[in-house]
Amino acid sequence: MKRKLNEDDIPEPVAGDEVVTTQTPSKPSFGSFGLDARLLQAVTREKFSAPTPVQSKTIPLALNGQDVLARAKTGSGKTLAYLLPVLHSILLRKESKKSAKHTSALILVPTKELATQVTATLQAFTSFCSQAIRSENITRAEDDAVTKSRLAEVPDVVVATPSRAHLWVNNQILKLQELKHLVIDEADLVLSYGYEEDLQSLASILPSGVQTIMMSATLRTETSTLTSLFCKSGEPTILDLSAEEAAEKPTLSQYIVRTAEEDKFLLIYAIFKLQLIKGKVIVFVADVDRCYRVKLFLEQFGIRACVLNAELPVNSRLHTVDQFNKGLYDLIIAADEAEVVGEDTPRRKKRKAIPEEEEAGEDNDARHVEGGEEKDEDQPESTPVRAARGNNKEFGVSRGIDFRRVSCVLNFDLPTTAKSYTHRVGRTARGGQMGMALSFYVPKELYRKHKPTTILQCANDEAVLSKIKTRQEERGAKIEEWTFDMAKLEAFRYRFTDALRSVTRIAVREARTRELKHELINSEKLKRHFEENPEDLRHLRHDRESHAVRQQAHLRHVPDYLLPEGGKRAMKKDVGFVGIRKDEVHGKGKKGGRMGKGRTAMRKGKGMDPLKSLNMRGRGKK
Numbered sequence: 001m002k003r004k005l006n007e008d009d010i011p012e013p014v015a016g017d018e019v020v021t022t023q024t025p026s027k028p029s030f031g032s033f034g035l036d037a038r039l040l041q042a043v044t045r046e047k048f049s050a051p052t053p054v055q056s057k058t059i060p061l062a063l064n065g066q067d068v069l070a071r072a073k074t075g076s077g078k079t080l081a082y083l084l085p086v087l088h089s090i091l092l093r094k095e096s097k098k099s100a101k102h103t104s105a106l107i108l109v110p111t112k113e114l115a116t117q118v119t120a121t122l123q124a125f126t127s128f129c130s131q132a133i134r135s136e137n138i139t140r141a142e143d144d145a146v147t148k149s150r151l152a153e154v155p156d157v158v159v160a161t162p163s164r165a166h167l168w169v170n171n172q173i174l175k176l177q178e179l180k181h182l183v184i185d186e187a188d189l190v191l192s193y194g195y196e197e198d199l200q201s202l203a204s205i206l207p208s209g210v211q212t213i214m215m216s217a218t219l220r221t222e223t224s225t226l227t228s229l230f231c232k233s234g235e236p237t238i239l240d241l242s243a244e245e246a247a248e249k250p251t252l253s254q255y256i257v258r259t260a261e262e263d264k265f266l267l268i269y270a271i272f273k274l275q276l277i278k279g280k281v282i283v284f285v286a287d288v289d290r291c292y293r294v295k296l297f298l299e300q301f302g303i304r305a306c307v308l309n310a311e312l313p314v315n316s317r318l319h320t321v322d323q324f325n326k327g328l329y330d331l332i333i334a335a336d337e338a339e340v341v342g343e344d345t346p347r348r349k350k351r352k353a354i355p356e357e358e359e360a361g362e363d364n365d366a367r368h369v370e371g372g373e374e375k376d377e378d379q380p381e382s383t384p385v386r387a388a389r390g391n392n393k394e395f396g397v398s399r400g401i402d403f404r405r406v407s408c409v410l411n412f413d414l415p416t417t418a419k420s421y422t423h424r425v426g427r428t429a430r431g432g433q434m435g436m437a438l439s440f441y442v443p444k445e446l447y448r449k450h451k452p453t454t455i456l457q458c459a460n461d462e463a464v465l466s467k468i469k470t471r472q473e474e475r476g477a478k479i480e481e482w483t484f485d486m487a488k489l490e491a492f493r494y495r496f497t498d499a500l501r502s503v504t505r506i507a508v509r510e511a512r513t514r515e516l517k518h519e520l521i522n523s524e525k526l527k528r529h530f531e532e533n534p535e536d537l538r539h540l541r542h543d544r545e546s547h548a549v550r551q552q553a554h555l556r557h558v559p560d561y562l563l564p565e566g567g568k569r570a571m572k573k574d575v576g577f578v579g580i581r582k583d584e585v586h587g588k589g590k591k592g593g594r595m596g597k598g599r600t601a602m603r604k605g606k607g608m609d610p611l612k613s614l615n616m617r618g619r620g621k622k
């Protein structure tokens with residue numbers, strides 16, 4: 001076995017391991033792997049002309065039966081890197097012997113969203129061999145009797161979270177005696193979600209000789225735990241794609257803005273109302289309340305958004321992501337606190353409050369909360385831990401979800417770890433497309449200066465940011481300051497203050513309750529009705545206005561007298577144009593054509609300038 005270790009945090013090779021060089025002389029093609037023709041047909045239909053680096057490295061090793069542990073950047077095509085060899089091996093076995101039906105591959109993922117996505121990819125790539133390979137997702141929100149009957153059919157591939165897999169193995173409905181492949185996607189998160197007990201139980205019943213493939217963009221110290229649990233036949237081949245990735249032309253531009261707490265709202269208002277960023281945007285916020293605060297604030301300016309958070313029913317969440325990917329919405333406000341907090345697990349309950357210095361910015365799995373459960377009258381209004389409690393632990397939007405053609409990830413609230421940042425910004429610039437990440441951070445001296453908008457999470461923004469910068473530099477990426485002349489926005493301040501004042505705590509609570517109620521009804525409807533009438537799904541929207549605050553018609557309109565001389569055009573130029581230059585990023589220069597053709601360019605899967613392409617459908621038109 002060969003291996004190359006580039007990063008100091010990956011375990012040292014043990015004697016007997018060979019080293020795989022991750023530098024390839026020539027680029028392989030999908031055809032060169034010797035994959036089953038039916039799989040190649042699906043690859044051709046998807047118009048994937050060449051394998052990505054992680055696919056080029058993983059597929060041959062996995063076809064060779066080796067255990068593989070791969071770390072490659074977000075959006076680099078890891079799903080296919082493990083699916084294609086696993087599917088090929090199943091097809092090969094089926095051809096050679098007509099044995100009894102059995103489940104031969106188990107794919108473990110941390111969230112229901114990811115399970116749905118992986119299953120969809122599986123189905124797309126087995127569409128030319130659907131008679132030969134059956135797959136089932138057992139994380140669906142359905143009656144146990146339905147899952148049981150689906151498992152009774154003995155699918156070849158089962159997609160599950162560890163807890164669901166464990167449950168059905170325990171019930172002796174899911175039988176893994178003949179398992180040949182185990183895949184753990186987002187492997188580090190699967191561990192940090194507190195699934196260890198499930199994983200240990202699963203590991204103990206796996207037959208010998210199971211091939212294990214583990215993937216993540218941020219595998220670090222978890223590798224040894226996972227390896228000792230699942231790679232019983234010896235050390236896996238560890239693939240680290242960092243060298244190739246650093247040498248690639250960057251597709252993600254990263255910017256930060258230093259801002260006061262309340263000015264985040266002024267900035268986001270300007271960004272959307274003046275269309276400083278165009279295209280589809282995901283705004284990440286600290287917690288569920290914050291989702292509704294930002295939504296209600298933007299709504300007053302006629303800017304509509306969907307929300308995604310752990311308390312919404314899974315059917316609605318999946319539907320929102322699906323519609324967003326189909327281009328029905330341009331703006332999602334997401335809270336991904338479950339990514340790092342999740343439910344209280346036994347392991348977490350044992351955790352003590354962590355000293356600030358120790359926790360800030362580290363890739364720990366618990367979110368920093370000043371003083372833990374401290375109760376203080378002057379306390380900022382919500383803490384992520386409280387907000388997440390009782391939420392669905394199998395939720396996550398920043399991990400693995402293939403949001404399509406996202407122009408920009410806007411970290412309205414900076415995440416609390418460098419790892420979380422990596423995954424959040426990884427929702428853009430996927431599959432070779434261009435993207436931008438813009439992050440607001442609150443410096444110490446501006447923290448807790450505006451009570452209505454303050455949140456605990458920002459206490460350590462600077463420390464976290466410094467960690468984020470280090471991690472990004474390690475990957476050869478750079479984060480630049482976004483030079484934004486706040487003075488130019490002063491004319492807007494009174495309107496934004498007015499709007500912000502209307503978003504009271506009661507309004508937020510009301511909007512949250514109302515949305516939850518609405519989405520629960522939606523979810524039930526979705527479950528019962530839409531299975532039979534899939535067409536009707538198109539009419540169900542998730543970006544309704546919540547009407548939890550008094551609507552002020554005048555706020556929706558930006559009068560010209562508020563704009564600097566030259567109107568919006570000047571605003572974009574003078575105030576805060578994010579400098580993604582076509583010639584640099586797209587390598588096209590003027591010959592590349594007008595970016596106004598963004599939709600077409602994107603449909604063709606080409607790079608795009610988030611600031612210049614796409615119209616602002618559904619977003620704050622005057």
Ligand SMILES: Nc1ncnc2c1ncn2[C@@H]1O[C@H](COP(=O)(O)OP(=O)(O)OP(=O)(O)O)[C@@H](O)[C@H]1O
Binds near residue numbers: 051073216432
């Ligand atoms: N060879 C390829 N050529 C072009 N596009 C590809 C190729 N392989 C995968 N893709 C596309 O790239 C996108 C990202 O793929 P995928 O979701 O597998 O990434 P990932 O590495 O698992 O990301 P994450 O770390 O965020 O989970 C998908 O839309 C997928 O269809």
